[in-house]
Amino acid sequence: MEDPKLRIEELDCSISFSDFPEDVQLCILSFLTPPEISTFACTSKRFVSLCKNDGKLWFSMCDRRWGSKTQIKKWGNGKITYRILYQTLSRWENLIGFWRQGGQATSPPLVFFEWGPSFLTGSRVSPAKDGTYGVVKAPFLWMCLSPEGQVVNFLDPEGRAKISVVDLNSGRPNVLDKDVVPVHLSLMGNTHFVVEEDMGFASSRNGGRPSSSAVNIEGGVVEDVIGYESGSPGTSPNSPDLLMSEIYQYFANRTSPGGDRASRRQRRREKEKQLRRKLESQHFVKIVDCSPTPARPLQGLWKGIYDDMTLGFYLVAYDDIGGISCQKVCDSSGHVCSFTRFISKHPVFWTTDPTFSEFPFSPEEENLYNSRIHLRPNAAADHIHQHLPLTGIEVVSHILSVNLSYDLAIPYMVGTTTNPVHARGRVWQYGDGTFGFGFLQDSFIRDLKHVAKNGCLLDIM
Incomplete structure (x- = not known):
């Protein structure tokens, strides 16, 4: 049976939130949301001033959430309140x-x-x-x-x-x-x-x-x-006053002394107007889901070789039932493309069974991988035409069986097999998290790399 005296001593030694130093209180409160801060302020008059302290509590909230990503004290030359900054960055964070x-x-x-x-x-x-x-x-x-x-x-x-x-x-x-x-x-x-x-x-x-x-x-x-131009009253392109003014200005520049210089200045102004059109x-x-996760290791945006040997982007997505599909992003020529062509409607590769094979692999799978040429941006054409082996091949950690589309991944192979559109292939995941994919019927692996990592773009030109 518990000793009642010991229980009383334990109660007497309990510490309340008020007993913590202020810096500890601020650290704890910085994990709360603004509605929770408002609720907490109602618990005691002593905490009202602390919850309203912009330079302490609201700075702590901003610093804990974004301090490692941006310089909290530099926003707005350091003249804005941290409460406004918190509200603004909360809205912008999803961008x-x-x-x-x-x-x-x-x-x-x-x-x-x-x-x-x-x-x-x-x-x-x-x-x-x-x-x-x-x-x-x-x-x-x-x-x-x-x-x-x-x-x-x-x-x-x-x-x-x-x-x-x-x-x-x-x-x-x-x-x-x-x-x-x-x-x-x-x-x-x-x-x-x-x-x-x-x-x-x-x-x-x-x-x-x-x-x-x-x-x-x-x-x-x-x-x-x-x-x-479009922001000022009376400056509509159809405005008679504006039209007459331009006509007058045109003839004035042509007939007045120094008209050639004035004409050049007028043309410069008109050019600036055009640049300022609405x-x-x-x-x-x-x-x-533009980045991979432990549960979805292939997910996200990747960069790799397209069929014309130029660098392009690939988007890998997981569906609700566990399937995986990879699609091209935009066109390989880099030309402007419409919304409907931005992401290809047909996947480059796909699978409904995202089950990876793990090491050790069978001799057949090892030979399938080791006999292939890796397609990468660096001197990729030389490796194709001369069949030169690449050194430093990544260590494969997992292998995934997939289906592929000849017409999207390697168009020149369409018609070379009994099934001109679809074929079987593999995804080889490497130890560093990147991966490559290829057909069973050819001898290539297209290696893909990260476009961004930890919120930063990689390999910026």
């Missing part, structure tokens, strides 16, 4: 990863979002064409907070602008308006967002007036940079 553009894409349709020091950045991603596993990363979208706590997003339609961290922290890019476009990004659930031009950005930065000031860039001065809305859909 991290790969997205594909819907509709008729005017540039590579694959976008990758990642954390920056004090902003979120989205980049267009496409395979390199230099005979390596490299990927080309072009700037696309910057998302940041101004010192006033306002969301400021800039889109780079051409993928050429260079914006420094200082520019993003201030919310004012130090580049010409034609290089980047202020935009709104509207999140629609967890797998869809829309980018639309922010037509009110220029006027909001100038007290409601369109921008009309000189901008200095790379040592030069561009005079009279005018605001967005940006069409762009829709993006998230590529979910």
Whole structure:
């Protein structure tokens, strides 16, 4: 029987949450969500001030969740509250990863979002064409907070602008308006967002007036940079006043002294107007499960050789009943492709039985693997034409039997067998988590590598 005196002593020695040092309290509370913080604040008057302390509790919450990914104190030049920062980053966190553009894409349709020091950045991603596993990363979208706590997003339609961290922290890019476009990004659930031009950005930065000031860039001065045409009243292309003004300006430039110089300046202004035309809305859909997991080791985006010996992307997905399918992403030529062609409708390989064979393998399986030539970007053509063996072949950890499509993986083999479309093959998974696949009827293995790992792009050109 328990001694009642011992039980009383144990109760007297119990420690409450209030007895912990403040830093321990902050560490514990940082694991809670904002609604849980609000509930906890109602438990005691002593905790109300702690829960409202922006520089302590809300900083701890931001730092615990995103401190290893971005510089918490640098957002908005360090002038915004951490409570606003927590709310904003919570909404933006789902953007991290790969997205594909819907509709008729005017540039590579694959976008990758990642954390920056004090902003979120989205980049267009496409395979390199230099005979390596490299990927080309072009700037696309910057998302940041101004010192006033306002969301400021800039889109780079051409993928050429260079914006420094200082520019993003201030919310004012130090580049010409034609290089980047202020935009709104509207999140629609967890797998869809829309980018639309922010037509009110220029006027909001100038007290409601369109921008009309000189901008200095790379040592030069561009005079009279005018605001967005479609954002100002009375500037419709069909406006009679605008039409008469342009006609008058045209003849004035042709007849007045210095008209040739004025004409050149007018043409430059018209060109800038065209560059500032309203940006069409762009829709993006998230590529979910774009990274492998222990339960789904082949899942995600991969890069490897296409049939024309150029580097391309492959998407491997698991279905609800355990099946696995691999599809090509976009076309191998790198040309602009529509939404319907972005991911091939027909899989390159597939299986309904995702059961791997493990080491040790049979002599037949070992010979099947060791007798093959690995197709990789580095000098892949030499290995095909000269049948040169590759050194440093990866150690195979698992083997998976799959079905394959000649017409998608190796088109030149269509018609060479009694079954011109489908064939049996293997997936060879290597010790480092990557894998290769190939037909039983040929002598090649297409080795695939990671496109991104741990939230970062690999082999960036």
